């Protein structure tokens with residue numbers, strides 16, 4: 313089970329909170345594995361939630377990178393798109409395995425490992441870069457013209 317650590321903090325509390333939520337959700341993929349397979353109803357809702365929540369999280373975070381003028385904004389966006397594709401493909405694979413009676417247990421564990429490794433790597437290599445820029449703009453409300 314993956315544990316959150318201080319090393320993963322970007323210093324922007326809402327980004328950190330969303331990352332914790334994502335990791336928590338990814339960890340559920342391991343919890344739904346049972347002796348004789350997986351709970352397919354739970355698995356489907358975890359994957360669907362992940363797609364919805366990561367879209368929500370990524371757009372919030374991208375807005376922050378953009379406002380803070382972080383030069384890693386485009387790279388961040390591209391990586392986010394590949395994560396979404398990864399989870400969408402996983403959803404299709406899940407349905408195929410469910411229909412054919414394939415190894416859903418192995419699939420859930422592999423997916424959990426794959427997604428958590430991706431997310432932790434991405435947080436450390438890309439999300440962390442925002443630390444060097446002025447993130448106070450991320451807390452400001454809708455932009456107003458100054459002066």
Ligand SMILES: [Fe+2]
Pocket residue numbers: 373388392434438439
């Ligand atoms: Fe990111």
